[in-house]
Amino acid sequence: MKTKAAVLRTIGGDWEIEEIDLGDPVAGEVQVRLAASGMCHSDHHLRTGASPVASWPVLGGHEGAGVVTKVGPGVTGFQEGDHVVLAFIPACGTCRPCSKGLQNLCDEGARLLTGLAIADDTHRASLNGDPLMPMCLLGTFAPYVTVNQASVIKIEKDIPLDKAALLGCGVATGWGSATAIGGTKVGDTVVVVGIGGVGINAVQGAAAAGARHVVAVDPVEFKRTKALELGATHAFASIEEALEPVRELTWGLMADVTVITVGDIQGEIIQPALSLTGKGGQVVVTAMGDFSKMETTLNLFELTLLQKRVQGAIFGGVGPRTQIPQLLNHYRSGALKLDELVTRTYRLEEINQGYDDMLAGRNLRGVIKYTDADY
Numbered sequence: 031m032k033t034k035a036a037v038l039r040t041i042g043g044d045w046e047i048e049e050i051d052l053g054d055p056v057a058g059e060v061q062v063r064l065a066a067s068g069m070c071h072s073d074h075h076l077r078t079g080a081s082p083v084a085s086w087p088v089l090g091g092h093e094g095a096g097v098v099t100k101v102g103p104g105v106t107g108f109q110e111g112d113h114v115v116l117a118f119i120p121a122c123g124t125c126r127p128c129s130k131g132l133q134n135l136c137d138e139g140a141r142l143l144t145g146l147a148i149a150d151d152t153h154r155a156s157l158n159g160d161p162l163m164p165m166c167l168l169g170t171f172a173p174y175v176t177v178n179q180a181s182v183i184k185i186e187k188d189i190p191l192d193k194a195a196l197l198g199c200g201v202a203t204g205w206g207s208a209t210a211i212g213g214t215k216v217g218d219t220v221v222v223v224g225i226g227g228v229g230i231n232a233v234q235g236a237a238a239a240g241a242r243h244v245v246a247v248d249p250v251e252f253k254r255t256k257a258l259e260l261g262a263t264h265a266f267a268s269i270e271e272a273l274e275p276v277r278e279l280t281w282g283l284m285a286d287v288t289v290i291t292v293g294d295i296q297g298e299i300i301q302p303a304l305s306l307t308g309k310g311g312q313v314v315v316t317a318m319g320d321f322s323k324m325e326t327t328l329n330l331f332e333l334t335l336l337q338k339r340v341q342g343a344i345f346g347g348v349g350p351r352t353q354i355p356q357l358l359n360h361y362r363s364g365a366l367k368l369d370e371l372v373t374r375t376y377r378l379e380e381i382n383q384g385y386d387d388m389l390a391g392r393n394l395r396g397v398i399k400y401t402d403a404d405y
Contacts, residue, residue: 031051031052031054031174032049032050032051032052033049033050033052033172033173033174033405034047034048034049034050034172034173034378034404035047035048035049035050035089035155035162035169035171035172035378036048036089036090036091036171036172036378036381037050037087037088037089037090037157037162037171038076038077038086038087038088038090039086039087040086040087041077041078041079042077042078042079043077044382045077045090045171045381045382045385047378047379047381048157050089050155050156050157050162050172051155051156051157052154052155052172052174052175052176053154053155053176054100054102054176055100055101055102055105055176056102056103056147056149056150057102057103057104057105057149058102058103058104058105058148058149058178058179058180059102059105059147059149059154059176059177059178059179060098060100060101060102060105060108060114060176060177060179060182061098061099061100061101061174061175061176061177062094062096062097062098062099062114062116062174062175062176062177062182063096063097063099063173063174063405064094064095064096064170064172064173064174064175064195064400065094065095065096065097065191065192065195065399065400066094066095066096066191066192066195066375066397066398066399066400067091067093067094067170067171067195067397067398067400068093068094068170068195068196068198068199068200068227068395068396068397068398069091069093069376069381069384069385069388069393069395069396069397069398070092070093070199070200070227071226071227071228071293071294071318071388072092072165072199072318073090073091073092073165073171073385074293074385074388074389075294075318076088076090076165077385078320079320080294080318080319080320080321081143081318081321082143082321083143083145083163084143084144084145084146084163085145085161085163086163087157087160087162087163088145088162088163088164088165089155089162089163089164089165089169089171089172090165090169090170090171091164091165091168091169091170091171091172091398092116092118092165092166092168092169092170092198092199093116093118093170093195093196093198093199093200094115094116094168094170094175094195094198095113095114095115095116095185095191095192095194095195095197095198096113096114096116096175096191097111097112097113097114097191098110098111098112098114098182099174100176102149105179106179107179107184108179108182108184112184113184113185113186113187113189113191113194114182114183114184114185115182115183115185115194115195115197115198115354116168116170116175116177116181116182116183116198117181117182117183117198117199117202117345117350117354118142118166118168118181118198118199118345119133119134119136119139119142119166119181119344119345119350120136120138120139120141120148120167120178120180120181121133121134121136121138121180121181121349121350121351122136122137122138122148122180123180125137125138128349131349132349133348133349133350133351133352134344134345134346134347134348134349134350135344136180138178138180139344141167142166142167143163143166144163145161145162145163145164145167147167147178148167148178148180149178154176154177155169155172155176166181167181168181170195171378171381171398172378173378173400173404173405174405183198183350183351183354183355185354185355185358186358188362189358189361190368190369192372192375192397192399193361193368193369193371193372194358194368195397196227196368196371196372196395196397197354197357197358197368198350198354199227199228199345200226200227200228200231200371200395201231201357201366201368201371202231202345202346202348202350202353202354202357203228203231203316203343203344203345203346204227204228204229204230204231204232204233204234204235204289204291204316204346205231205232205234205235205238205346205353205357205360205366206235206343206345206346206347206348206353207228207232207235207289207291207314207316207343207346207347208220208222208232208233208235208236208239208241208287208289208314209235209236209238209239209346210346210347210348210353211314211316211341211343211346211347212232212236212287212289212312212314213287213312214235214236214239214240214241214286214287215239215240215241215286216239216240216241216242217240217241217242218236218239218240218241218242218243218286218287219241219242219243219245219276219279219280219283219284219285219286219287219308220232220236220241220243220244220245220285220286220287220288220289221245221247221272221276221285221287221288221289221303221306221307222236222244222245222246222247222257222262222288222289222291223247223248223269223288223289223290223291223292223299223303224247224248224290224291224292224293224317225246225247225248225250225253225254225256225257225291225394226253226291226292226293226388226394226395227371227394227395228291228316228317229246229248229257229289229291229292230253230256230257230260230371230394230395231366231371232289232291232316233246233257233260233261233262234260234261234365234366234367236261236287236289237260237261237262238261238360238365238366242263243263243264243276243279243280244261244262244263244264245262245263245264245265245266245272245275245276245279245285246258246262246264246265246266247265247266247267247268247269247271247272248265248267249267249268249391250391251267252391252392253391253394254266254267256370256394259370260367260370264279269299269302269303269305269306270302272306273305273306276306280308283308283309284305284306284307284308284309284311285306285307285308285311286307286308286311286312287307287311287312287314288303288304288306288307288311288312288313288314289313289314289316290303290313290314290315290316290317291316291317292317293317294317294318294319294320295315295317295318295319296319296323297323297325297326297327298326298327300313300315300326300327300328300340301326301327301328301329304328304329304332304333304338304340305332307338308336309336309337309338310336310337310338311338311339312338312339312340312341313338313339313340313341314341314342314343315340315341315342315343316342316343316346328340371394371395372394372395372396372397373387373392373393373394373395373396374387374392374393374396374397375396375397375398375399376396376397376398376399377398377399377401377404378398378400378404380398381398384396384398
């Protein structure tokens with residue numbers, strides 16, 4: 031079939047709306063008519079060159095939800111009409127990490143920036159006969175996608191699909207960074223550095239886990255205000271500004287968990303985050319940055335003698351088949367706010383404006399909503 035899509039042709043270029051060809055599902059795949067796609071900072075990393083890709087052009091988008099329209103041979107557990115969320119990490123269920131309960135580290139994740147389909151190592155989408163590399167094997171900046179069942183999570187039909195789309199990346203990643211990887215407990219002090227589509231959900235997760243103090247750090251006043259509305263107890267413009275208040279709040283003990291969720295991480299942030307963190311505490315590094323940068327600043331004396339930890343996190347440390355249904359239940363109970371995360375919705379043709387708004391700090395999360403005119 032033919033469908034329109036937002037395509038990136040080269041580093042530094044704008045997203046361009048093109049008509050592309052999308053193949054039918056082969057064995058193990060489904061086709062999904064999307065209701066919406068979130069606009070995550072990770073897609074902007076493609077535009078800057080911070081994230082490497084195997085080939086150009088790129089079909090962006092990795093946060094979406096919709097309705098199954100076609101089912102390929104051998105697919106189990108899905109049928110036409112099912113409501114689904116697409117997870118940016120596939121979970122095959124059979125590789126060694128999946129068998130150990132680490133679905134978020136599924137071996138198929140090695141394909142995410144290659145664009146090669148899990149089923150047959152080919153491309154399902156093309157532009158003028160040339161293969162398109164879909165972001166995270168999804169490519170949700172198009173109203174239709176053909177994806178492997180390993181990337182698809184079936185959900186109940188009572189959840190609005192345009193809100194469920196956020197679960198495939200930002201919500202799950204932020205919430206789990208504070209709860210699963212961070213291990214927030216009742217009475218803890220948690221600092222979240224960077225309040226965007228991921229960080230705001232680290233705030234929500236920490237609050238839901240019973241943290242006594244949830245401290246949001248972001249230079250943008252709008253984001254600090256939203257954090258206070260969604261679970262933060264305190265908000266500051268910088269780590270430096272937060273340092274002494276956190277010391278006073280905790281009687282000198284400092285934070286139990288510090289989660290870094292800035293839009294573009296630099297190595298220089300690790301040591302200040304470590305300084306916010308108390309003895310035996312943990313710095314969770316969730317933010318993405320330039321893949322080629324290797325340098326960071328770290329006081330090894332402090333790391334050792336105060337038994338602090340620096341821990342990476344992907345998809346919040348929890349498998350999508352576990353995390354997404356749990357988060358839906360939190361949404362139903364009111365513990366997780368989804369509607370409030372969407373600052374503004376856009377048409378696909380407005381995608382560049384959406385990313386301009388993100389970079390300017392005007393959005394928590396911008397969302398592309400597809401309408402009947404898009405299909």
